[in-house]
Amino acid sequence: MKILLGKVLINYPYFAAVILFAIGSATVLTRSNLFKKLIGINIMESAIFLMFIAAGSRRDGVVPILHMDDSLRPYINPLPSALMLTGIVVSVSVTAFALALIVRLYRFYGTTDAKRMSDIRNGVAKE
Amino acid sequence: MTAVIKTHLPVFVVAAPLFVSFLLSPMARRFGWVQSLVVGVQGLGLLLAVYLAGMILKSSGVPIIYSMGGWPAPWGIELWTGSLGAFFLLVVAGVTLPISLYAVNNLSDEVGDATRSTRFFVLYLLLAGVLAGMALTNDLFNIFVLVEVATISCCGLVSARRGPNAAKAAFNYLILATLGSGLILGGIGLVYMITGNLNMGFAGIALNGVWQDYPHVVWMAMSFFLVGFGVKAALFPLHVWLPDAHSTAPTPASAILSGLAVKGYIICLVKILFGVFEVHLLDVFRLDQILVLLGMLAILAGSILALAQGELKRRLAFSTVAQVGYIVLGFGLMNIKGVAGTLFYLASHAVIKSTLFLAAGALISATGKTHVKDFAGVGRKMPITMGVFSIASLGLVGIPLFSGFVGKWYLLLGSLEVGNLTAAGVIGIGSVLCAIYLFPIIRTAYFEPAPEDDWQDPGVPQRLALVMLGIAVIGLGVLPGPLLQLAQKAAADLLIIP
Amino acid sequence: MKDFVLRRVVALLLPFIQMFGIYVIMHGHTSPGGAFAGGMVVGLGVIGFSTVFGIEQGKTKMPEHVTTITESYGTLWYILMGLVGIFKGLPFLANKLAVDVGVPGELTSGGLIGLIGVGVGIRVASTMVTLFFTMMEEEA
Amino acid sequence: MGLTLADYGTMAMLFMLIVASLAMYFIRDLMHAVIVYGAYTLVMALIWLQMNTPDLAITEAAAGIGMTVMMMVVIYRTSRKEE
Numbered sequence: 056m057k058i059l060l061g062k063v064l065i066n067y068p069y070f071a072a073v074i075l076f077a078i079g080s081a082t083v084l085t086r087s088n089l090f091k092k093l094i095g096i097n098i099m100e101s102a103i104f105l106m107f108i109a110a111g112s113r114r115d116g117v118v119p120i121l122h123m124d125d126s127l128r129p130y131i132n133p134l135p136s137a138l139m140l141t142g143i144v145v146s147v148s149v150t151a152f153a154l155a156l157i158v159r160l161y162r163f164y165g166t167t168d169a170k171r172m173s174d175i176r177n178g179v180a181k182e
Numbered sequence: 183m184t185a186v187i188k189t190h191l192p193v194f195v196v197a198a199p200l201f202v203s204f205l206l207s208p209m210a211r212r213f214g215w216v217q218s219l220v221v222g223v224q225g226l227g228l229l230l231a232v233y234l235a236g237m238i239l240k241s242s243g244v245p246i247i248y249s250m251g252g253w254p255a256p257w258g259i260e261l262w263t264g265s266l267g268a269f270f271l272l273v274v275a276g277v278t279l280p281i282s283l284y285a286v287n288n289l290s291d292e293v294g295d296a297t298r299s300t301r302f303f304v305l306y307l308l309l310a311g312v313l314a315g316m317a318l319t320n321d322l323f324n325i326f327v328l329v330e331v332a333t334i335s336c337c338g339l340v341s342a343r344r345g346p347n348a349a350k351a352a353f354n355y356l357i358l359a360t361l362g363s364g365l366i367l368g369g370i371g372l373v374y375m376i377t378g379n380l381n382m383g384f385a386g387i388a389l390n391g392v393w394q395d396y397p398h399v400v401w402m403a404m405s406f407f408l409v410g411f412g413v414k415a416a417l418f419p420l421h422v423w424l425p426d427a428h429s430t431a432p433t434p435a436s437a438i439l440s441g442l443a444v445k446g447y448i449i450c451l452v453k454i455l456f457g458v459f460e461v462h463l464l465d466v467f468r469l470d471q472i473l474v475l476l477g478m479l480a481i482l483a484g485s486i487l488a489l490a491q492g493e494l495k496r497r498l499a500f501s502t503v504a505q506v507g508y509i510v511l512g513f514g515l516m517n518i519k520g521v522a523g524t525l526f527y528l529a530s531h532a533v534i535k536s537t538l539f540l541a542a543g544a545l546i547s548a549t550g551k552t553h554v555k556d557f558a559g560v561g562r563k564m565p566i567t568m569g570v571f572s573i574a575s576l577g578l579v580g581i582p583l584f585s586g587f588v589g590k591w592y593l594l595l596g597s598l599e600v601g602n603l604t605a606a607g608v609i610g611i612g613s614v615l616c617a618i619y620l621f622p623i624i625r626t627a628y629f630e631p632a633p634e635d636d637w638q639d640p641g642v643p644q645r646l647a648l649v650m651l652g653i654a655v656i657g658l659g660v661l662p663g664p665l666l667q668l669a670q671k672a673a674a675d676l677l678i679i680p
Numbered sequence: 681m682k683d684f685v686l687r688r689v690v691a692l693l694l695p696f697i698q699m700f701g702i703y704v705i706m707h708g709h710t711s712p713g714g715a716f717a718g719g720m721v722v723g724l725g726v727i728g729f730s731t732v733f734g735i736e737q738g739k740t741k742m743p744e745h746v747t748t749i750t751e752s753y754g755t756l757w758y759i760l761m762g763l764v765g766i767f768k769g770l771p772f773l774a775n776k777l778a779v780d781v782g783v784p785g786e787l788t789s790g791g792l793i794g795l796i797g798v799g800v801g802i803r804v805a806s807t808m809v810t811l812f813f814t815m816m817e818e819e820a
Numbered sequence: 821m822g823l824t825l826a827d828y829g830t831m832a833m834l835f836m837l838i839v840a841s842l843a844m845y846f847i848r849d850l851m852h853a854v855i856v857y858g859a860y861t862l863v864m865a866l867i868w869l870q871m872n873t874p875d876l877a878i879t880e881a882a883a884g885i886g887m888t889v890m891m892m893v894v895i896y897r898t899s900r901k902e903e
Contacts, residue, residue, distance in 0.1 A: 074861070087852070100367075126587070138380075141327055152334055157894055158898065248772075249771055250772055815893050
């Protein structure tokens with residue numbers, strides 16, 4: 056039992072990643088405000104980054120920069136961090152584009168809430 | 183010089199549209215140059231793609247492998263031009279050229295002034311380059327980056343249309359597609375965690391050795407990929423964003439989104455499923471049956487939903503949902519006839535659906551009406567547009583001598599070969615439903631009296647584009663030869679049958 | 681904003697922020713950070729300046745026709761650097777200049793990577809600034 | 821193989837992330853939610869530093885500030901209340 060608990064505890068970043076992923080996707084799917092959806096997307100993506108980085112890091116490792124640390128400890132895997140850098144760039148561009156769309160939508164509807172937007176549109180269609 | 187171009191052909195095919203797209207935006211004041219550059223680079227892309235496909239056909243499927251930066255495979259990124267890549271590249275280049283020709287001098291109604299139109303062309307070329315990249319890449323993370331760039335440029339193309347509806351559709355699309363790409367990234371992470379490779383070939387080899395130790399991780403990664411790409415490719419229960427986005431986008435954008443972008447995601451999914459997990463694992467985890475089931479659901483639901491739509495573009499958009507079902511079903515059959523048929527069907531649907539959207543856009547902009555019952559008598563007033571529309575509808579239904587028929591015939595043969603009579607039946611029912619939702623439009627256009635309005639065919643470049651696509655629909659049906667051969671080679675490669 | 685302290689502090693800090701951003705861009709291959717992070721810092725410096733001193737002042741520092749050109753040519757620079765490899769008879773993006781790759785830890789050790797980074801940094805900075813101006817100007 | 825002090829620190833920061841994301845789910849005032857998001861990206865950058873990826877930490881810090889500023893600008897231009 057104690058060994059099992061130790062095995063579970065040692066992998067704590069994965070659990071945090073799963074919880075964050077759940078909260079993020081819940082925010083995207085249940086909140087109707089567009090900003091909340093955007094924040095939820097960002098939480099979700101950072102949860103995936105966390106999972107990826109946790110897979111690449113090792114507990115006794117050091118930063119993979121040459122001559123930075125001359126002890127003989129092993130480097131961590133630098134590939135996931137390089138890849139997640141790209142992931143962050145992508146999430147920034149998605150955020151910027153979504154914000155531009157929000158500004159445009161606000162100009163037309165006067166609200167940033169998805170539910171009210173569709174109410175307004177249906178109301179217009181009925182008239 | 184030619185030798186240099188020949189060795190670096192895969193890079194040029196991908197980089198040329200990207201290069202030109204970044205060249206465009208400071209040139210917005212000289213809009214004529216912008217348009218001729220766009221059409222010119224698409225024509226060049228078609229030439230290069232045909233040459234590349236010819237090389238692959240002549241060497242009977244030996245892949246051309248190009249290591250970026252001179253780093254060999256497990257460390258560097260490869261462009262891997264196999265028969266599947268050459269096939270999809272040919273489809274991309276063949277369809278983007280007429281669509282860009284259609285967009286020439288035709289964007290001011292739907293998009294706006296020269297600056298906004300230039301921005302539209304930038305996104306359009308970006309999407310074309312990225313789709314070419316999807317065809318050639320052999321690296322899991324590259325797939326993620328390309329999928330992301332494709333998503334953002336698709337959303338940009340949708341939101342290029344003025345008005346709130348397009349912006350709303352683009353936002354919904356962006357949110358759902360980003361959810362999907364999060365799942366794809368998670369799947370890539372899981373595969374990397376158990377294999378330690380991002381190159382698809384090496385990851386597949388490593389996975390073969392270790393999958394028994396981590397069956398749940400493999401299962402999770404597969405489902406992540408299926409759902410993630412399913413959202414982007416509008417597989418049936420996940421299609422909710424597609425009708426709005428594809429029907430509100432500007433006409434050339436609808437054509438490229440429905441015709442090509444959706445297929446790009448499917449090609450990526452297929453590359454991952456067949457290249458990393460390989461047929462053996464798909465068989466163990468019963469993914470073939472899941473794909474067939476999802477495909478059948480999508481065919482029936484998409485066709486019935488399309489019947490219920492009154493607006494022309496929405497009807498065509500829902501029809502895309504049904505056709506994605508055919509393509510997914512074919513990949514689930516897992517035999518050479520089924521997969522080759524579905525690849526050919528993918529190509530023919532790319533041509534047909536872009537034709538239908540372009541013709542529908544020409545009809546709508548000439549008549550100013552959107553409902554399917556409003557096009558009475560259009561057939562005589564706009565002979566070229568409506569003629570091409572009819573040809574494409576016949577092709578989509580699958581009448582012999584039109585391109586859809588060849589694909590559907592092979593799909594039927596494939597499903598009979600595995601003994602799946604239900605799938606064969608669903609393919610037949612889907613064709614009948616397709617006829618039910620498309621033929622009334624043709625009937626009203628030709629056999630009902632026309633109003634007095636002065637409706638005309640669109641301008642010269644638009645007519646040229648429509649005629650090119652119409653000829654392609656018939657040509658692929660009468661002489662499927664080389665493309666079908668390439669599709670069969672690609673199917674053999676995917677299924678690892680020598 | 682009219683606040684005296686804020687204006688003085690931003691005016692004093694801005695050169696250091698920009699220097700730090702440029703440093704991060706240039707040393708992307710030898711130390712943590714890179715062209716994206718550095719470009720972001722440079723762009724955010726300009727954004728901070730224009731929030732405090734007003735959009736008009738900011739626009740005189742970074743006019744629109746300049747940002748349009750830097751935005752698209754920053755990315756073109758990347759592809760041109762990739763073509764250098766082809767001109768030398770090597771694959772696309774091969775990292776070979778006339779100068780050989782230097783000592784690890786020094787600025788020239790990256791070869792073409794540093795030059796590519798400059799283009800990317802310029803692009804990121806100008807994109808951030810353009811985005812900020814469009815968001816502030818679009819009448820909401 | 822046991823957990824060290826650094827691990828407990830990381831755990832605490834991850835716990836802060838979870839609390840912050842829950843807070844963003846429940847807060848009604850969008851400006852406050854975005855401020856919490858700024859704190860979230862800062863803690864995330866610290867976690868990257870803890871996991872030996874300083875490259876990611878500096879990028880996350882810059883990108884997080886950029887995104888927060890952009891969101892604040894847009895919220896300032898549009899409406900602040902979640903309806």
